[in-house]
Amino acid sequence: MHIKKFIDNYQEFKKIHFKKYEKLFEELALKGQSPKTLFIGCSDSRVVPDLITGAKPGDLFVFRNIGNFVPPFKPDNDFHATASAIEYAVSVLEVRDIIICGHSHCGACESLYKEIPQNIELIHIKKWLEIGEPAKEIAIDTVGTEDNELLLRTTEKASILVQLQNLLTYPAVKERVEADKLFLHGWYYKIESGEIEYFDEEEGDFKPIEP
Structure with a gap:
């Protein structure tokens, strides 16, 4: 999309969408933010947290990175x-609440199975992808390597579980989870259908979010 399109959209935002939430923005500016949910998602341009969740300004504290990874x-x-x-x-x-939201057709998870060149231009990507290696190992052990599509989808879901475990290595997170003051959620967003699956701890598997 050409930059002019973004500028045109900004003009529309000021005239229409900002007006819809004008009082809310004023209140947020005066009183500050107090979101109740941290949304950790992928930087992938196809994953839009506010659009997926219908969140209003001030609802989500959003952090996005390549692969929605959480370093230990x-x-x-x-x-x-x-x-x-x-x-x-x-x-x-x-x-x-903290939501780890992974997604289908994730480039970071796919890159775990590719050789990243040893050059200065990709040095940070290569290091960052090491966080996803445990998910790769889990996926290979679970489904093998014969069906590539199944392997990638399994890796994407395994990665969500790895990141949830990594979250618990943070002292404040672990303390608040154990005190039932903080709840962790694993979501898997399907780009092609708009569906979200959540990880059911009791069943040990991902299930569709039902209306």
């Missing part, structure tokens, strides 16, 4: 952006 807690790691977003949401905003 480590005070001296190189992934401060993701870690600081989690810490801020949990310890400052005191959100009640």
